[in-house]
Amino acid sequence: xxxxxxxxxxxxxxxxxxxxxxxxxxxxxxxxxxxxxxxxxxxxxxxxxxxxxxxxxxxxxxxxxxxxxxxxxxxxxxxxxxxxxxxxxxxxxxxxxxxxxxxxxxxxxxxxxxxxxxxxxxxxxxxxxxxxxxxxxxxxxxxxxxxxxxxxxxxxxxxxxxxxxxxxxxxxxxxxxxxxxxxxxxxxxxxxxxxxxxxxxxxxxxxxxxxxxxxxxxxxxxxxxxxxxxxxxxxxxxxxxxxxxxxxxxxxxxxxxxxxxxxxxxxxxxxxxxxxxxxxxxxxxxxxxxxxxxxxxxxxxxxxxxxxxxxxxxxxxxxxxxxxxxxxxxxxxxxxxxxxxxxxxxxxxxxxxxxxxxxxxxxxxxxxxxxxxxxxxxxxxxxxxxxxxxxxxxxxxxxxxxxxxxxxxxxxxxxxxxxxxxxxxxxxxxxxxxxxxxxxxxxxxxxxxxxxxxxxxxxxxxxxxxxxxxxxxxxxxxxxxxxxxxxxxxxxxxxxxx
Amino acid sequence: xxxxxxxxxxxxxxxxxxxxxxxxxxxxxxxxxxxxxxxxxxxxxxxxxxxxxxxxxxxxxxxxxxxxxxxxxxxxxxxxxxxxxxxxxxxxxxxxxxxxxxxxxxxxxxxxxxxxxxxxxxxxxxxxxxxxxxxxxxxxxxxxxxxxxxxxxxxxxxxxxxxxxxxxxxxxxxxxxxxxxxxxxxxxxxxxxxxxxxxxxxxxxxxxxxx
Numbered sequence: 001x002x003x004x005x006x007x008x009x010x011x012x013x014x015x016x017x018x019x020x021x022x023x024x025x026x027x028x029x030x031x032x033x034x035x036x037x038x039x040x041x042x043x044x045x046x047x048x049x050x051x052x053x054x055x056x057x058x059x060x061x062x063x064x065x066x067x068x069x070x071x072x073x074x075x076x077x078x079x080x081x082x083x084x085x086x087x088x089x090x091x092x093x094x095x096x097x098x099x100x101x102x103x104x105x106x107x108x109x110x111x112x113x114x115x116x117x118x119x120x121x122x123x124x125x126x127x128x129x130x131x132x133x134x135x136x137x138x139x140x141x142x143x144x145x146x147x148x149x150x151x152x153x154x155x156x157x158x159x160x161x162x163x164x165x166x167x168x169x170x171x172x173x174x175x176x177x178x179x180x181x182x183x184x185x186x187x188x189x190x191x192x193x194x195x196x197x198x199x200x201x202x203x204x205x206x207x208x209x210x211x212x213x214x215x216x217x218x219x220x221x222x223x224x225x226x227x228x229x230x231x232x233x234x235x236x237x238x239x240x241x242x243x244x245x246x247x248x249x250x251x252x253x254x255x256x257x258x259x260x261x262x263x264x265x266x267x268x269x270x271x272x273x274x275x276x277x278x279x280x281x282x283x284x285x286x287x288x289x290x291x292x293x294x295x296x297x298x299x300x301x302x303x304x305x306x307x308x309x310x311x312x313x314x315x316x317x318x319x320x321x322x323x324x325x326x327x328x329x330x331x332x333x334x335x336x337x338x339x340x341x342x343x344x345x346x347x348x349x350x351x352x353x354x355x356x357x358x359x360x361x362x363x364x365x366x367x368x369x370x371x372x373x374x375x376x377x378x379x380x381x382x383x384x385x386x387x388x389x390x391x392x393x394x395x396x397x398x399x400x401x402x403x404x405x406x407x408x409x410x411x412x413x414x415x416x417x418x419x420x421x422x423x424x425x426x427x428x429x430x431x432x433x434x435x436x437x438x439x440x441x442x443x444x445x446x447x448x449x450x451x452x453x454x455x456x457x458x459x460x461x462x463x464x465x466x467x468x469x470x471x472x473x474x475x476x477x478x479x480x481x482x483x484x485x486x487x488x489x490x491x492x493x494x495x496x497x498x
Numbered sequence: 499x500x501x502x503x504x505x506x507x508x509x510x511x512x513x514x515x516x517x518x519x520x521x522x523x524x525x526x527x528x529x530x531x532x533x534x535x536x537x538x539x540x541x542x543x544x545x546x547x548x549x550x551x552x553x554x555x556x557x558x559x560x561x562x563x564x565x566x567x568x569x570x571x572x573x574x575x576x577x578x579x580x581x582x583x584x585x586x587x588x589x590x591x592x593x594x595x596x597x598x599x600x601x602x603x604x605x606x607x608x609x610x611x612x613x614x615x616x617x618x619x620x621x622x623x624x625x626x627x628x629x630x631x632x633x634x635x636x637x638x639x640x641x642x643x644x645x646x647x648x649x650x651x652x653x654x655x656x657x658x659x660x661x662x663x664x665x666x667x668x669x670x671x672x673x674x675x676x677x678x679x680x681x682x683x684x685x686x687x688x689x690x691x692x693x694x695x696x697x698x699x700x701x702x703x704x705x706x707x708x709x
Binding site: 168172174230 | 503
């Protein structure tokens with residue numbers, strides 16, 4: 001920022017410090033502003049609110065029709081699944097969890113970027129969050145929606161799952177199994193969904209009021225007005241708003257850690273070799289943030305170009321997100337190594353089997369090295385390693401971090417890798433039970449594949465609708481971090497001059 | 499904005515919250531009451547092809563339940579008697595009664611009387627009559643006061659909760675074996691002693707009934 005970072009100079013003898021002027025920082029220490037090109041506050045409002053006020057660009061409608069079609073296909077396939085049975089999927093003993101739970105963990109993991117950006121970065125006063133938090137939170141909610149579908153439909157008789165999972169008194173005198181992590185999951189995910197929606201909505205209120213006040217049609221006035229809750233921008237409103245926002249940030253910060261920890265308990269609490277690992281909770285959380293930031297970049301990079309928001313979502317923002325990916329990707333890489341080490345060091349032959357003979361041993365290097373036959377899923381394991389462990393390390397280089405096309409490609413690779421991570425954990429641990437008579441190999445059916453593709457379509461449909469109807473960037477918050485918002489800035493504050 | 503939203507709309511969030519609580523509670527309570535067998539099955543009383551009265555046979559005449567339902571203490575299944583069992587008496591007693599026309603037809607043709615089943619546990623429930631009847635669980639506990647009914651009525655809910663209530667505290671329901679078929683029996687009994695002496699251990703795990 002243009003503002004000086006030096007401490008106020010000590011007042012010379014006898015003088016008051018009224019005219020202390022902050023010195024400019026050295027050029028190399030000056031930070032790039034969070035909104036470039038000295039745009040006025042009005043420009044920011046127009047740039048962001050204009051997106052959902054003006055007609056959408058030409059690509060929007062085809063994209064929407066395509067996505068909505070895919071989402072419809074998914075719902076049709078769910079109807080087919082429920083009316084026919086789980087057999088339409090490729091899973092069966094011994095791999096009785098496969099793409100269903102893989103997709104669940106994949107989507108819920110993606111959802112983690114939203115809370116991290118909105119809550120943790122808020123509490124840590126990372127002001128750069130303001131340009132990306134709205135879209136990241138929206139993405140979080142849509143990811144949770146996609147995630148919620150899979151565990152429900154994988155039960156087959158969906159109505160029982162919906163009836164028996166919540167602890168509702170019933171004529172059977174039975175209650176959910178409170179000792180099961182699968183039930184903890186129900187509470188963790190629904191809490192997460194609720195808090196994410198609340199956080200997103202509270203943050204939207206001032207911007208909805210802006211849209212209401214700019215609305216030209218009655219319908220828009222009504223709907224934005226309805227959801228703006230009578231916001232008038234008074235001091236009292238702002239004061240309540242900021243308190244509410246802070247409280248929600250405090251409430252959702254533990255959720256960043258808890259939700260994926262509990263998802264990891266689905267595996268870690270069981271006694272399946274390959275799942276029964278204490279490193280799972282932190283490793284899952286890091287992976288979730290890793291994949292979440294991947295998805296944020298995948299969505300925001302095209303968005304900033306297509307809607308010409310490069311001055312608000314700047315290269316610096318992208319770089320910062322790349323650094324988060326680098327940090328969390330390194331944690332994930334460390335966890336992969338540590339898992340393998342503990343499998344050997346722990347001395348359990350079954351665990352070593354799960355890691356070495358079911359995952360790591362490829363036909364070329366590690367299989368021959370450890371003198372074991374290649375693992376049936378070696379390709380999935382090495383896909384995961386190359387995507388998750390190798391690709392983020394490109395971001396050590398500033399040159400690569402600032403290459404938007406490369407960053408976008410890596411962000412997609414990251415999510416491919418993270419999907420494979422969950423697939424590797426789930427399927428490679430299950431597909432060979434203790435007895436060789438219970439060995440199998442999972443192949444997805446066309447329903448598996450199309451349902452997963454359909455979940456992406458649903459996700460994109462929701463995101464396209466979000467871009468169409470809501471401000472994709474938090475207008476009021478971005479204004480607060482512009483150089484002009486700083487009272488010491490030559491153009492800023494109420495003083496007028498300096 | 500005030501053209502759309504008059505002052506009372508400030509109360510909307512509160513009203514919405516109250517409505518949500520009221521509707522939510524009523525839906526749960528309503529489903530809990532109306533959608534369970536306690537409501538939907540108790541009282542089921544189909545008209546039987548023959549107006550057989552348990553009140554006359556079991557209560558007035560004092561017949562033993564097991565005269566007709568002879569397999570109840572030997573099998574998981576409690577049989578509905580064959581027409582021949584009826585004819586043991588009715589070849590002599592009230593042998594020309596028009597009410598028994600259907601029974602005589604059945605006896606002559608050999609085609610059973612199509613009685614309508616009243617009590618039925620689902621296919622996924624394994625229920626064994628003999629183990630209950632031989633360990634002091636009276637007919638009345640599940641079937642109600644059949645001996646007072648002219649036409650059989652579904653008297654108890656027979657839900658899983660109903661089964662569990664007894665499996666969790668058999669001492670409150672057990673009685674000496676000789677009184678099992680005496681539905682009116684009101685004697686005193688030390689249930690705990692019987693549970694102990696007979697080593698009654700009613701299972702509560704899923705596989706006790708869902709095998």
